[in-house]
Amino acid sequence: MEKPPGTGARGAARLDAGASITYTLRKISQARRGLPFGRRTSRTMDETAAPDSLLLEVHALSKTFRGLHAVDGYSIAVRRGEIRGIIGPNGAGKSTVFNLLTGHIRPSGGRIVFSGQDITRLSPHRIAAMGIGRTFQNIRLFTSMTVLENVLCAQQLHDQDHLLTTMISWPTFRRREDRLRREAREALRLFGLDDRAEILATALSYGDQRRLEIVRALALKPTLLLLDEPTAGMNAHESAVVLALIRRIHDMFGLTIIIVEHNMPLVMELCDRLQVLNYGELIAEGTPGQVRQDPRVVESYLGQADPDA
Numbered sequence: 657m658e659k660p661p662g663t664g665a666r667g668a669a670r671l672d673a674g675a676s677i678t679y680t681l682r683k684i685s686q687a688r689r690g691l692p693f694g695r696r697t698s699r700t701m702d703e704t705a706a707p708d709s710l711l712l713e714v715h716a717l718s719k720t721f722r723g724l725h726a727v728d729g730y731s732i733a734v735r736r737g738e739i740r741g742i743i744g745p746n747g748a749g750k751s752t753v754f755n756l757l758t759g760h761i762r763p764s765g766g767r768i769v770f771s772g773q774d775i776t777r778l779s780p781h782r783i784a785a786m787g788i789g790r791t792f793q794n795i796r797l798f799t800s801m802t803v804l805e806n807v808l809c810a811q812q813l814h815d816q817d818h819l820l821t822t823m824i825s826w827p828t829f830r831r832r833e834d835r836l837r838r839e840a841r842e843a844l845r846l847f848g849l850d851d852r853a854e855i856l857a858t859a860l861s862y863g864d865q866r867r868l869e870i871v872r873a874l875a876l877k878p879t880l881l882l883l884d885e886p887t888a889g890m891n892a893h894e895s896a897v898v899l900a901l902i903r904r905i906h907d908m909f910g911l912t913i914i915i916v917e918h919n920m921p922l923v924m925e926l927c928d929r930l931q932v933l934n935y936g937e938l939i940a941e942g943t944p945g946q947v948r949q950d951p952r953v954v955e956s957y958l959g960q961a962d963p964d965a
Contacts, residue, residue, distance in 0.1 A: 711736045711880060711912050717756055717766030719749075719936075726752045728936045730766070734880075739906060740914045741927035743947075745956055748933040750916040751793050754882050758790050759783045770880070789878030791869040793885050793916075797857040803868060804853040807840040810875035843871050847901060863894045867901070874905060881905075883915040887922060895919055899926060924948065932956065 712734040719727040727749045734740055742750050755761045757768060759780040768776045775783050798806050844850040847867045852860060857868060866886055873881060883902070887895040899922055906913055917923045923930060924944040932940040932947060934956040940947050947953055 709736055710734070711771060712757075712914075713767075713769040714757070715767045715769075717753070717768065718764045719752055719756060719761065720764045725936045727756065727763075730933075730936075730938055732931065734912060734914065736879075736912050737910065738912055738929070739902075739927050741923040741930040741944075742914065742916045742933060743918070743920070743923055743930060744933035747935075748956075749936040750933055751884055752936075753933070754790060754884050754914075754916060757783075757882065758788055784876055784878075787877070787879035788882065789873035789876040789880070790882035791866075791873050791884050791886060793888065795862075795865050795869060797865060797868060797872070799856070799858045801857060802854055803844065803849060803857050803860065804837070804840055806857050806868060806872050807843060807875050808836055810872045811836050811840060840875065843874060846904075847871050863890050866890070867898070870901070870905075874909070878911065880912045880914070883913065883917075885917055886915065887917065887919050895922060902926060 710733055712732065714730060714732045717727060717730040718725070730749075730753060732740070742753065744750055752761070756763050759775070759778050759782070763776060766776070767774065770783075770786060770788065773786070775786065778786075798809060801809065841850050841853060844853055847870065849860075849864060849868060849871065852864070857865065860868060866888070870883070870886065873883075886902070887898050890898065902913065902915070903926070905911060915923065915927065927944060929942060930940075930944055930947045931938055932950070932953050934952075939952045939956060940950040942950070
């Protein structure tokens with residue numbers, strides 16, 4: 657009588673091996689659920705939070721470099737869905753604020769609360785995992801990777817696979833890789849970069865590299881997106897395109913956005929409220945119309961008139 661498949665010694669061994677792999681995968685999955693990055697707990701909080709509730713609270717944030725106050729007593733309260741702008745002269749401390757919010761430098765004092773959790777002393781990768789994405793004033797793409805690979809790399813933060821399924825190229829791993837590629841290409845298409853997905857990121861024009869940085873930041877699935885001078889080095893037409901894209905991703909993804917920018921027409925048109933920094937201190941805050949008329953803002957940009965002139 658013919659034996660059913662898998663009942664012989666070799667079949668039993670194969671069944672034991674399969675059971676072992678299944679058991680191992682189950683244990684890895686269970687272990688990962690206990691890790692901070694196993695699941696997006698912050699995403700769950702975002703979905704249940706009131707639309708106009710506070711997302712980011714910064715209290716008296718300061719940073720001193722060998723006695724120089726780069727940021728001194730900075731505070732902000734940002735509600736979900738807002739577009740905020742931070743402006744100021746060169747060296748005012750705007751990018752330093754972003755570096756403090758994302759953990760790239762440690763504050764000398766103050767407190768940062770995001771989605772109800774204190775993130776003041778967290779590392780950059782943990783802050784990114786909680787839902788804060790950013791671009792940089794100086795472009796920081798992965799120069800040895802293609803346009804597509806830059807986006808795929810960022811997607812790994814929240815969409816990792818198990819080590820074992822990756823090593824043996826499990827069908828679920830291959831399906832996941834196909835899905836991530838489709839999502840990455842769709843994001844590139846949104847920014848008009850899908851036809852250059854397979855070229856090196858460094859082969860893109862300056863404006864396209866700026867757009868790729870935004871795509872990569874979006875691949876982190878942020879709740880709060882920090883854009884550091886996204887139109888730097890662009891002409892008026894390119895800046896207008898980026899302005900339209902920022903509005904589009906704000907509406908499509910329900911993002912909260914803080915933008916640092918020297919392009920005054922852009923921030924005046926785009927932002928709900930503005931802050932003005934000068935020598936590390938907050939000197940004005942309000943609607944674009946209020947900030948435009950503030951004498952301290954006019955003085956910081958144009959200087960004080962000489963009464964004897």
